[in-house]
Amino acid sequence: MATEDSQFSKNEVSGSFDRLANYYAGERGQSPWFQAQRKIVLEMLGSEKGRLLDIGCAAGAEFEPLLHRGFEIVGIDYSPEMLRLAKERCNSSGSVQLCRADAEALPFPDASFDHVICLGVFEYLSTYERSLGEIHRVLRPGGLVILSLPTRISLDRVSNKLLTTTAVPLWRMIKKLIGKRTLGQRVGRRWNRCNPWKVPAQLRKHGLSPQQSAYSGFLLFPLGHLWPAAEFRLFTMLERFSKSRILGWTLSQYLIAARKS
Numbered sequence: 001m002a003t004e005d006s007q008f009s010k011n012e013v014s015g016s017f018d019r020l021a022n023y024y025a026g027e028r029g030q031s032p033w034f035q036a037q038r039k040i041v042l043e044m045l046g047s048e049k050g051r052l053l054d055i056g057c058a059a060g061a062e063f064e065p066l067l068h069r070g071f072e073i074v075g076i077d078y079s080p081e082m083l084r085l086a087k088e089r090c091n092s093s094g095s096v097q098l099c100r101a102d103a104e105a106l107p108f109p110d111a112s113f114d115h116v117i118c119l120g121v122f123e124y125l126s127t128y129e130r131s132l133g134e135i136h137r138v139l140r141p142g143g144l145v146i147l148s149l150p151t152r153i154s155l156d157r158v159s160n161k162l163l164t165t166t167a168v169p170l171w172r173m174i175k176k177l178i179g180k181r182t183l184g185q186r187v188g189r190r191w192n193r194c195n196p197w198k199v200p201a202q203l204r205k206h207g208l209s210p211q212q213s214a215y216s217g218f219l220l221f222p223l224g225h226l227w228p229a230a231e232f233r234l235f236t237m238l239e240r241f242s243k244s245r246i247l248g249w250t251l252s253q254y255l256i257a258a259r260k261s
Helices: 010-025 032-047 063-068 080-089 129-138 153-164 167-175 199-207 228-241
Strands: 051-055 070-078 095-100 112-120 138-148 208-216 253-260
Touching: 032 051, 032 063, 032 112, 032 138, 032 208, 032 253, 051 063, 051 095, 051 129, 063 070, 070 080, 080 095, 080 199, 112 129, 129 199, 129 208, 138 208, 199 208
Parallel strands: 051 070, 051 112, 070 095, 112 138
Antiparallel strands: 138 253, 208 253
């Protein structure tokens, strides 16, 4: 996760994910949004094999299909509760090792992994640079890294930003006038989202050659809160365009695979 001078402190992120651990161990793994993203990751891995580092493994919802493909997995996370539940999930497997570690200071030797996946981690860092440097260091030459990053250009982000700058301030003012307490800003509100068109250059800077990319996960704020069934229907319709340069940008996650030169 993050180091002390990153977007969030380690304890802030770890505590947030400790509280979400049961959700990640159960409901999230069954979510169509997560399953769609996992499907893209498996497609990007193709026929690759070997030792795989899963940075931000959470409760291990992606372990089963990776093990089925014959990968030896090392999963790291900064949340102790996530790691506890991941251990429960894969307790009978000798092909999974787990440890608490920092994405910006990986405790592994150079060129010690065939592949790396990192889903839902970079948004908690103030900069992607240190983690990309560490990923390059621990990857063997020719190894593949797959990243998943929330984007700044999705319909969900645009609609959220529009309401945040219009309706939300008005609602806060009303609550203040009637004496209701306003909650502090949540971790997820300050994500370090990516500009998809800039990510390939960042990867090349760190010796990682982009291979393919895709988008995933249609969300539209506040439709998911007001009419979840409608949002799901739109997700089902738009997910088929995940690799489209024209419609893909409407989706909330940007996935990219790159190979170490």
